[in-house]
Amino acid sequence: MDDVFTLPDDFLWGASTSAHQTEGGNTGSDWWAFERAGLTDFIKEPSGSACDSFRRWPEDMDLLAGLGFTDYRFSIEWARIEPSPGEFSTEAVAHYRRMVEGARKRGLRPMVTLHHFTAPLWFTERGGWAAKDSADLFGRYVEAAAPVIGEGVDHVCTINEPNMVAVMAAVLRALPDGGVTLPAAGLPLPDEAATEGLVRAHRRAVDTVKSHAPQVRTGWSVANQPCRPEPGCEKQAAAYQHPRETVFLKAARGDDWLGVQAYTRTRIGVSGPLPVPEDVERTLTGWEYDPQALGDALRHTAATVPGTPLIVTENGIATADDDRRIAYTTGALAGLAHAMADGVDVRGYFHWSALDNYEWGSYRPTFGLIAVDRKTFVRTPKPSGAWLGAIGRGRVLPAVSP
Numbered sequence: 001m002d003d004v005f006t007l008p009d010d011f012l013w014g015a016s017t018s019a020h021q022t023e024g025g026n027t028g029s030d031w032w033a034f035e036r037a038g039l040t041d042f043i044k045e046p047s048g049s050a051c052d053s054f055r056r057w058p059e060d061m062d063l064l065a066g067l068g069f070t071d072y073r074f075s076i077e078w079a080r081i082e083p084s085p086g087e088f089s090t091e092a093v094a095h096y097r098r099m100v101e102g103a104r105k106r107g108l109r110p111m112v113t114l115h116h117f118t119a120p121l122w123f124t125e126r127g128g129w130a131a132k133d134s135a136d137l138f139g140r141y142v143e144a145a146a147p148v149i150g151e152g153v154d155h156v157c158t159i160n161e162p163n164m165v166a167v168m169a170a171v172l173r174a175l176p177d178g179g180v181t182l183p184a185a186g187l188p189l190p191d192e193a194a195t196e197g198l199v200r201a202h203r204r205a206v207d208t209v210k211s212h213a214p215q216v217r218t219g220w221s222v223a224n225q226p227c228r229p230e231p232g233c234e235k236q237a238a239a240y241q242h243p244r245e246t247v248f249l250k251a252a253r254g255d256d257w258l259g260v261q262a263y264t265r266t267r268i269g270v271s272g273p274l275p276v277p278e279d280v281e282r283t284l285t286g287w288e289y290d291p292q293a294l295g296d297a298l299r300h301t302a303a304t305v306p307g308t309p310l311i312v313t314e315n316g317i318a319t320a321d322d323d324r325r326i327a328y329t330t331g332a333l334a335g336l337a338h339a340m341a342d343g344v345d346v347r348g349y350f351h352w353s354a355l356d357n358y359e360w361g362s363y364r365p366t367f368g369l370i371a372v373d374r375k376t377f378v379r380t381p382k383p384s385g386a387w388l389g390a391i392g393r394g395r396v397l398p399a400v401s402p
């Protein structure tokens with residue numbers, strides 16, 4: 001590969017957010033209820049007003065466009081669009097339509113996620129994704145949300161990290177019996193019925209979106225589980241990945257694109273996942289600092305689902321040290337450049353996250369390119385935001401070894 005890697009002109013260059021993590025006041029959602037019920041140890045504080053982005057989204061978009069980004073991935077909230085079963089809010093649909101138009105006006109191409117972790121509480125209470133009719137209910141919601149994506153949207157992500165949603169379903173299902181004991185390393189097994197429901201819901205959503213807006217390119221985004229097997233432990237890695245990642249990657253066969261989301265790799269030994277060693281750098285989420293995760297995830301995904309174009313829909317680091325964010329992202333982008341130079345078909349990169357936001361239980365792990373004051377909601381772009389935005393303007397990735 002040459003010293004630098006030039007991105008194709010139409011390469012998507014953006015940052016990502018999700019509704020629950022930024023909007024604030026998502027009172028009809030299951031997560032709002034979980035935050036109050038103190039369901040699990042990892043919920044330390046409620047989301048409250050989040051980044052107040054339900055009102056301040058124009059400012060978020062102004063900042064991203066000003067930094068040099070050309071794309072913005074955000075999610076729309078099912079609980080706002082369908083607050084009670086079968087009852088739809090035209091106001092909420094109009095709100096998200098305004099966001100799509102607002103993005104376009106600022107020169108940002110919106111990628112719209114239809115489900116990012118949160119569902120209406122009523123949906124979860126009646127069995128969530130494991131319920132027999134979950135795909136029908138999701139399809140009905142997507143139908144109601146169709147005006148949001150009818151025009152001006154090129155990409156729709158049906159479901160964010162369905163594998164993590166299925167893991168969460170397993171955790172929830174086990175709660176009445178005292179909960180699942182979280183493994184010392186790695187993820188618990190996803191719930192099988194929820195996995196099947198999510199795959200069906202994805203297909204239903206793709207069909208619904210295409211029936212309203214055939215020009216939209218549809219896909220879903222999987223939480224990649226790149227592994228770092230010890231010598232001779234490749235089989236253990238594949239066995240670990242299968243229910244937690246592979247099933248979800250393969251369900252994307254034939255889609256217009258598949259979203260890769262990678263942050264760190266899981267070390268694998270003879271008996272499976274290993275804890276992060278004491279002597280390595282950890283980020284604020286406790287994950288191993290591991291910029292190579294992205295390149296590995298891209299290559300692994302391309303090999304698992306050959307022929308499906310990939311989009312990095314999330315990659316980033318929780319850190320209070322913005323220099324580490326730049327260093328991490330430099331390494332991750334080198335992995336992206338090398339994978340592309342080797343022929344992996346990647347069509348875009350979205351950083352997680354545009355804003356410091358609600359990290360599913362706590363505001364402490366800060367992933368943002370833009371800081372948000374927790375009391376005043378004043379936004380302040382970090383040097384990493386200007387740095388990454390400038391790469392979008394120049395379309396040239398930095399030259400370093402992956």
Ligand code: BGC
Pocket residue numbers: 018021160161164223261285314352359360367
């Ligand atoms: C999710 C985001 C989350 C991020 C960092 C992904 O799992 O899609 O909502 O904030 O990773 O944990």
